[in-house]
Amino acid sequence: MSHDTLPRPVKTDAAPPAGPAGRRRRRRARRANPLAGLGSVIWLVVVIVPVYAMISASLTRQDEALGDNALKPPSRPTLANYDTVLHNGFGHYLWNTALVAAAVVAIVVVLCVPLAYVAVRTRGFWSGAAFRLFLLGVAIPAQAVVVPLYLMIAKLNLYDSLLAIILPTAAFAMPVSILILTGTLRDISEEVYEAMALDGASPTRMLFQLVVPLSKGGISTVVVYAALQAWNGLLFPLIFTQSEEPRVLTLGLFNYVSQFGVNIPALLASVVLSGIPIFAVYLVARRALVGGLMGVGGK
Incomplete structure (x- = not known):
């Protein structure tokens, strides 16, 4: 038999499954968790917003510190504080x-x-x-x-x-x-x-x-x-x-x-x-x- 007629191995990127338990674990690992993602985003906002407000206010002039919008960036940032x-x-x-x-x-x-x-x-x-x-x-x-x-x-x-x-x-x-x-x-x-x-x-x-x-x-x-x-x-x-x-x-x-x-x-x-x-x-x-x-x- 010539080399041209020999079956060639098929290359695959994924490893063969290791049984039903392995397939179930891989499906669970790929499954998205939107609730966890939403909770992470909410928690990130809860943490980031006060930090941003604090840093923004620290760069504000004293006569502008009591503005109506605490999240508004300072119009004239200063390091004097x-x-x-x-x-x-x-x-x-x-x-x-x-x-x-x-x-x-x-x-x-x-x-x-x-x-x-x-x-x-x-x-x-x-x-x-x-x-x-x-x-x-x-x-x-x-x-x-x-x-x-x-x-x-x-x-x-x-x-x-x-x-x-x-x-x-x-x-x-x-x-x-x-x-x-x-x-x-x-x-x-x-x-x-x-x-x-x-x-x-x-x-x-x-x-x-x-x-x-x-x-x-x-x-x-x-x-x-x-x-x-x-x-x-x-x-x-x-x-x-x-x-x-x-x-x-x-x-x-x-x-x-x-x-x-x-x-x-x-x-x-x-x-x-x-x-x-x-x-x-x-x-x-x-x-x-x-x-x-x-x-x-x-x-």
């Missing part, structure tokens, strides 16, 4: 807020990772009871204990200092952080722990060589959560500080509010500048953050 903010102590407030956020994140991560490790690896009654008791902090609002906290801060001579903001903020961020990290640690296979134990690994070695590398998603979630708690906190700075030296960004916004009125464009310009650093942190850790939140800190 940002110049006012930058020359009105914004750098000092930003530095204090960054210090508070970094300290809160460090305290939460250093304490919560070992605590979650002990809660997951210890099967005793007392460890479980202590874990459940610790999680009661999730149900206690900061407003309910602000007076006892004020007395404790005053007795410790920490009033009107950055430590008066850092310590309570870290304490109230820890219950949720431990809840996230315990979810992460429970996803680590028991066989991996047993293999390291057979190699003679101590609990401390397991913590640093096994738990921490496999818990990056949960740790990233905790870092972003604690940073947000510190960055956006208002109650503790308002109650536990008084002078200009320990003032943070949330209190710095009051510089544009007086008994005679509010400088709305400068206030919104300060809000825009305040949100840029934490937005940058989210962009860096967004994948790990989403992965951690999808599984309550899971992988």
Whole structure:
């Protein structure tokens, strides 16, 4: 038989189906979901419109800030409001807020990772009871204990200092952080722990060589959560500080509010500048953050 009469293979772009189950999965994957798309568009509009209005108002002159249409772009855009903010102590407030956020994140991560490790690896009654008791902090609002906290801060001579903001903020961020990290640690296979134990690994070695590398998603979630708690906190700075030296960004916004009125464009310009650093942190850790939140800190 000649080569011209041999049957030629037919090339296809799609792979052959792998049975009925595979065909059903592929049909479901190709099926459109218009309701989900509509919901995504609505949510995008809900988020984008206020952000646009805030940025647009921050570029507006003060005498035009109270116009009838908040979504109308400024007729004469100006950066004078940002110049006012930058020359009105914004750098000092930003530095204090960054210090508070970094300290809160460090305290939460250093304490919560070992605590979650002990809660997951210890099967005793007392460890479980202590874990459940610790999680009661999730149900206690900061407003309910602000007076006892004020007395404790005053007795410790920490009033009107950055430590008066850092310590309570870290304490109230820890219950949720431990809840996230315990979810992460429970996803680590028991066989991996047993293999390291057979190699003679101590609990401390397991913590640093096994738990921490496999818990990056949960740790990233905790870092972003604690940073947000510190960055956006208002109650503790308002109650536990008084002078200009320990003032943070949330209190710095009051510089544009007086008994005679509010400088709305400068206030919104300060809000825009305040949100840029934490937005940058989210962009860096967004994948790990989403992965951690999808599984309550899971992988």
